[in-house]
Amino acid sequence: MQQSLQLRTVNVTRYVTPLREGGSLPAIAEADDDFLYVLKFRGAGQGVKALIAELIGGEIARILGMKVPELVFARLDPAFGRTEGDEEIQDLLKASTGLNLALHYLSGAITYDPAAAKPPGARLASGIVWLDAFLTNVDRTPRNTNMLTWHDELWLIDHGASLYFHHSWDDWEKQALRPFEKIRDHVLLSQASELEAVDDEFRSLLRPEVIRSVVSLIPAEWLSAQPEEASAEERRQVYADFLISRVENAGIFVKEAQDARKSLI
Incomplete structure (x- = not known):
């Protein structure tokens, strides 16, 4: 369990x-x-x-x-x-x-600069690209990497621009099935040569009960603060269902990332 x-x-x-x-x-x-x-x-x-x-x-x-x-x-x-x-x-x-x-706060951490820093490696780069395509994160670009180097390791920060479906709850079911076209701007896309391997691994890790456990962390007062005509628990269920659907149909956004990478390299 x-x-x-x-x-x-x-x-x-x-x-x-x-x-x-x-x-x-x-x-x-x-x-x-x-x-x-x-x-x-x-x-x-x-x-x-x-x-x-x-x-x-x-x-x-x-x-x-x-x-x-x-x-x-x-x-x-x-x-x-x-x-x-x-x-x-x-x-x-x-x-x-x-x-x-x-x-x-990671004291002494420095912003990851793709022009100066050591590349993270294909496996990690592929994992981060998969994650951001899954979350529809628009904010991991060369201009704003939202990654830090701390003690010679790469740390991820600032996922607040993810899940943009929740800024308009309409047709969230369709949004869950959409490819993520903005993955073409991802700072690590050119290094993400192991997307199929991480896709298999990550799908096995993100089982429905795991996703529900993450979504259960959202405080009720945050969900109640939103103006949409739905209860806090109804909104919590939408987050879980959106993410579960996204995992089940991950091939859609993985193919988009692979196609974008081919055109890049």
């Missing part, structure tokens, strides 16, 4: 500094376990949908054997940030009271 997954919950105690690389203003923050985290706010950008995509993407990547910083739920007290001098940040903190998401 698949063991239930769990994430730790921490309380944010100190706002350290904003990370202004993106439009959603994530921040480095300290929590009551004395660790530093990259804090993703529910009040920013796409709101809880970005956090849901981050949570699902990160935990699925971990199940598939990839390096991902630990994800934790980060609780923000209503009083937090009242003394913050920057009005934009103060508004963001006020809008993010409650449960947010954070990634363990």
Whole structure:
């Protein structure tokens, strides 16, 4: 039987500094376990949908054997940030009271640069390409790799732009069966020569009960915060059904990636 997954919950105690690389203003923050985290706010950008995509993407990547910083739920007290001098940040903190998401801060990590860094190898590159085609992640390009090198290993970050079907719940069944055309822009596509091998392995790992276990991690308050006319549990079921269908029909997006790679090389 698949063991239930769990994430730790921490309380944010100190706002350290904003990370202004993106439009959603994530921040480095300290929590009551004395660790530093990259804090993703529910009040920013796409709101809880970005956090849901981050949570699902990160935990699925971990199940598939990839390096991902630990994800934790980060609780923000209503009083937090009242003394913050920057009005934009103060508004963001006020809008993010409650449960947010954070990634363990990898001190000293550097952004993966395909022009300068050692290639990750065909097996890992193929795995990452498969993952991003599966999740419909539009944000792993040469311009923005969303990967870090830390202790000579490649770590994946920032899956918030994945699962774009949930920005419009209409015909999600059809969206689950679509190839992912934007895979042609993937930073590692040219190195992904083992897609068939990882496809076989990953399908066996992502059994329906495993996917349901990942989806069960989504806090009900994030699902309830969405305006669509559906209950939190109905939306949770859609996430699970979408991902299960995507795995069962993985040949569609794998072929798209293989065709895109052939035209590239």
